[in-house]
Amino acid sequence: MTRSYRQRHVVTTDSAHTIADGVAGRRPIPAALNDLLLVADDAVLVQESSILAGMRMLLHHAGVVVEPSAALGIAAILEDRDRFAGRHVAIMCGSNVNMDAYHHWIGATPTGGEGLA
Template sequence: MLDDLLVVADDAVLVSESSIVAGMRLLFEHAGLVVQPSVALGVAAILEDRGRFAGRPVVTVICGNDVDPDAYRRWVHP
């Protein structure tokens, strides 16, 4: 899989855990979605570097909501 990814990916973005949680909160507050942390990675990247994405079409995949309710509460509502 890594070999395939290296062919199609131009860049990778690292994000902080706090930005991931902020992305989870944003998805819940604005779209009513309860998501696991990995789903919020694209949103977290945008939150951390808004200038990089400003004025450009941006797409991030939002799928999967298999999240443990207790863990979600700890992450998003500490």
């Protein structure tokens, strides 16, 4: 979708290799792209390591377990702190995470069920 946003038309890809499978569409829906072009100021790509760091931060500092796609906003902030400095930012959604994969990615187990949806 980011490629489509930047080129202002639907761009398809043969594959999408990311742990953030919730946003790993290979063929954006034209109507969704049109909506995005109307309301979004920008679209960015982030590194997998930043997604994992965002997931870990949310677990350790907020006690919240999130799927990789839900940590994308945090990942974007981690990669470009100056862009978001001095602003109030709150981005978090999604709890559809496979716990076995989560433990593998994060290397930590939530205790007491915090943040589990």
